[in-house]
Amino acid sequence: MKASTIDEVITQLDDIINVSKQTKSPLGYFAALYQKVTIKVKEGIAQNFFEDGTRMEKLDVIFANRYLTAYYDYQQGKAVTQSWQKAFALASRYWPIVLQHLLMGMNAHINLDLGIAAAEVSKGHHISDLKDDFSKINQVLSSLVHEVQNDLATIWPTFRWLLKITGKTDQLVTDFSMQLARDGAWKFAQSLVLLPDSEWRDAIKVRDKNIAAKAHLVSNPGLLPNIFLGMVRLSERGSVGQKIAQMQ
Numbered sequence: 001m002k003a004s005t006i007d008e009v010i011t012q013l014d015d016i017i018n019v020s021k022q023t024k025s026p027l028g029y030f031a032a033l034y035q036k037v038t039i040k041v042k043e044g045i046a047q048n049f050f051e052d053g054t055r056m057e058k059l060d061v062i063f064a065n066r067y068l069t070a071y072y073d074y075q076q077g078k079a080v081t082q083s084w085q086k087a088f089a090l091a092s093r094y095w096p097i098v099l100q101h102l103l104m105g106m107n108a109h110i111n112l113d114l115g116i117a118a119a120e121v122s123k124g125h126h127i128s129d130l131k132d133d134f135s136k137i138n139q140v141l142s143s144l145v146h147e148v149q150n151d152l153a154t155i156w157p158t159f160r161w162l163l164k165i166t167g168k169t170d171q172l173v174t175d176f177s178m179q180l181a182r183d184g185a186w187k188f189a190q191s192l193v194l195l196p197d198s199e200w201r202d203a204i205k206v207r208d209k210n211i212a213a214k215a216h217l218v219s220n221p222g223l224l225p226n227i228f229l230g231m232v233r234l235s236e237r238g239s240v241g242q243k244i245a246q247m248q
Contacts, residue, residue, distance in 0.1 A: 002065045009064040021241040026091040030105030032247035050133045063117035082212035083108035097232045103218045111211045115188030127193045
């Protein structure tokens with residue numbers, strides 16, 4: 001069933017998280033992160049952080065339903081977008097680290113789904129009216145960066161040291177998610193909303209193909225990076241269930 005409220009989104013994410021813990025599925029990593037973000041958006045709506053709280057909840061639900069539908073369709077062997085196919089397929093492999101699972105989910109959901117959701121919620125309105133609240137989503141994500149990095153550092157202690165050494169403490173997650181969300185997803189939403197409904201399907205397919213191609217950079221970055229990531233994977237602490245719990 002599709003969620004109709006932000007509370008239903010949180011509940012369905014909780015179900016995915018619990019099932020993932022029981023089945024020891026890495027799919028729970030992204031679900032746990034996504035639930036954390038959704039709760040933060042809900043708090044923002046309650047605190048009048050957004051210009052239009054009702055519209056923001058509608059956007060959040062449309063956005064979330066794209067992930068929820070993809071997740072359940074994949075579980076039932078149904079076709080999903082190429083972007084989500086690549087993200088979900090990673091769960092059957094041992095070697096990807098937690099961060100790779102998160103980035104693959106973010107790639108599909110932010111770079112593809114967010115623009116579609118923004119265009120859908122703007123039907124019948126000027127999409128420019130959404131711009132300020134769309135940008136505020138980035139602020140919500142930004143407020144969680146430090147917490148997420150601490151979660152990852154608990155799973156892989158060397159992570160915090162590595163970020164300090166490379167000077168990318170606030171960039172690794174934010175550059176991949178918020179920058180692309182603000183630029184790529186917004187531009188796609190602007191172009192999509194101008195098209196007649198009959199042309200949306202083809203436009204989304206083209207976008208999906210391009211985003212799926214980017215996923216390869218995360219799942220298979222090359223020989224030397226893969227060797228390094230293999231070492232990270234072997235040093236990650238905890239079972240899949242414990243790592244999911246750490247991300248919550």
